Amino acid sequence: MRSTLLKRIPLERLMDLKIDYAFKQLFGNEKNKNITIVFLNAILQRTGRDRIKDISFSNTESSAEYVDDKQSRLDLLVVTDADERINVEIQFTNKHHMIKRSIYYWSKVYQSPLKKGMAYSELQPSIAINILNFDLLDQTERFHTSYHLYEDEEKFKLTNVMEFHFIEMSKLIRDWKQDKLNPWNDVLARWLLMLGMVDRRNGKVYDDIFKELEEIAMKDETLRTAFQNWEHLSSSEDEYFAYEARLKHIFDEEAAQREAELRVQEEKQNEKEETARRLLASGADIKTIIVATELEKERVIEIKRKMQLP
Template sequence: MRFINPKVDYAFKKIFGSEQSKEILISFLNAIIYGGEKVIQSLTIVNPYNPGQVLSLKDTYLDVKAVLADGSIVIIEMQIASMTAFNKRVAYNLAKAYSNQLVKGENYPLLNPTIAVTITDFILFKETEDVINKFVFKEEIKNFECMSGEWRLIFVELPKSKKTLSQLTSLTDKWIYFLKEAAMLEDIPDTLGEVSEIELALNIANQANMTVEEFEVIDRRGMMIQDEKGRLNYAKEEGKEEGRLTEAIALVMRLLKKRFGEIPAALSTQVEDLSLSELETLTENIFDFNSLEDLSSWLASQ
């Protein structure tokens, strides 16, 4: 038995946003928002996943959106890779979901509270080791709440969760483990199977229960996301390398100026063209040079 990866946005939408996912989503949201308390009793899934649309899904459709019995709106998003201005995107989606409740001419009292649940496969908040962090508007100095919970931001950072199957005690632990590890499972563990909603989620995620078209799209989307994540990591490493190179050039030029005074432009250009390893070697050799001619000869030998 193999399961699709719920961290892939298409798969996440299928598991949590399908017509048969209502009880799954209720259990999940109670676990994440309310610590397992059965606060949410019913909800309506907005724009549910439809297998017939899977080939033409748009990015905005991949978010799971639900309206709770009290009218509150919840938007849930899975994000595997970090992106530029990610915090602004989360804030924008929350504000849009809140404001879109009204059409022109309607009154503000009709607005209902809105909650954005964002699940990330990367670390957002280095200030805390907590897997789940919840935010509301509060006064800066005295810390009292503003707007009575009209807007709530909840973040789940999967990499921070380190619990094994044997360590799962709460409903929250089990749902987080499902999100993080489902793709690695070969069957349904008893610890997860004892929660009927998680068992149902795993059955939906079972590759054997998917159409060929669904599996191909989800597999291709997963590969695209991993490629993008790889590009981002590569760009970060390239940025770090470039930063180290810039620092090394600046250090060498300071040492040369301190030893020989002003450096001719032609020699400066040659130094700036050196690799990081060559700059490190030059740093070690500078004090063996007696003149700029020695530096010029060394550069010519590289």
């Protein structure tokens, strides 16, 4: 599929920007700095922060989370012209305790500028933005929520140095399907829809999202530039190879985790069935065994039959 916006590649070739490698290559690149500023301002305008005019990128590669996975820490860490630090994490898989993880990394970012002889008053605000490819918060259907420290009874804000954002992409797409989003009037919605347009987990590309964003991009120069750079990134054989390697690593990790979970379930099931056999051998009735093991009645009856008990 070709269009007036994409000149060289079909939609299906575009990288999924919810993969941390692809996200950072687009938004963590110095030549794309203006795109990143617009994207961050679209998020932070919801909490009334001053608009960012300029940013500098900080290196996050040196603090690999795992020795054997140098791509595990692919956050986007920037310092704004107001000396605020913004840490953006994009998580494709729900394998971490995201809330505690976010607080932990926020604390690292907040204290990192403090040098010997500095006063605590010199510490500047740090903002954590978490873009998640899964549902996290059961308490709300909103796809974007933000958090600060407030007094419990009177609800006044204690400080502006701590701010957390959680963006749940699955809820965003749900809102899109239910016609609850208007990217023409909502700058954040158009940028997040760009992130959600390609869904590699389900092998899907949302043509309807692309068509609407394509129209908007004819008037939104920054969005148009983002699409062009996204296309250029996806057209590079070397970049696409690295992206596919990262995607494979993520899926392999998910498969290994799922296999481990299934093994645990199987072990628990075997333990329950062994308990059922011992109880049956001791003469316990089926109802007692069901309560003790939480096995289905049919399974207990089958075990008893195989044991050839009366």
